[in-house]
Amino acid sequence: MRIEKEYLExxxxxxxxxxxxxxxxxxxxxxxxxxxxxxxxxxxxxEISRKELRRVFAQGVRMMREEGIKPSDRARAVVEYLDGExxxxxxxxxxxxxxxxxxxxxxx
Numbered sequence: 822m823r824i825e826k827e828y829l830e831x832x833x834x835x836x837x838x839x840x841x842x843x844x845x846x847x848x849x850x851x852x853x854x855x856x857x858x859x860x861x862x863x864x865x866x867x868e869i870s871r872k873e874l875r876r877v878f879a880q881g882v883r884m885m886r887e888e889g890i891k892p893s894d895r896a897r898a899v900v901e902y903l904d905g906e907x908x909x910x911x912x913x914x915x916x917x918x919x920x921x922x923x924x925x926x927x928x929x
Contacts, residue, residue, distance in 0.1 A: 843901040
């Protein structure tokens with residue numbers, strides 16, 4: 822999916838946004854502030870180019886906005902390398918993995 826320049830610039834201007842990048846050996850949360858701080862060495866560790874990172878970040882922000890997701894919705898944009906491409910999806914936390922979602926308030 823190609824993101825036009827105007828969408829990229831507008832989405833990167835959004836405050837308080839983050840994606841979760843599925844790197845080879847771990848998951849990494851990347852915030853808007855992190856985009857300019859990530860080093861070339863880190864990019865190599867994550868096995869992603871700076872251009873591709875900016876693209877998937879903007880796509881994640883846009884997908885969250887288009888679906889009307891707020892922090893209280895307990896969802897996140899997840900980026901994974903699948904079939905030779907970086908893909909973005911929205912993942913919601915479940916009560917099994919997130920005690921805040923438990924109907925009993927986290928009490929078993």
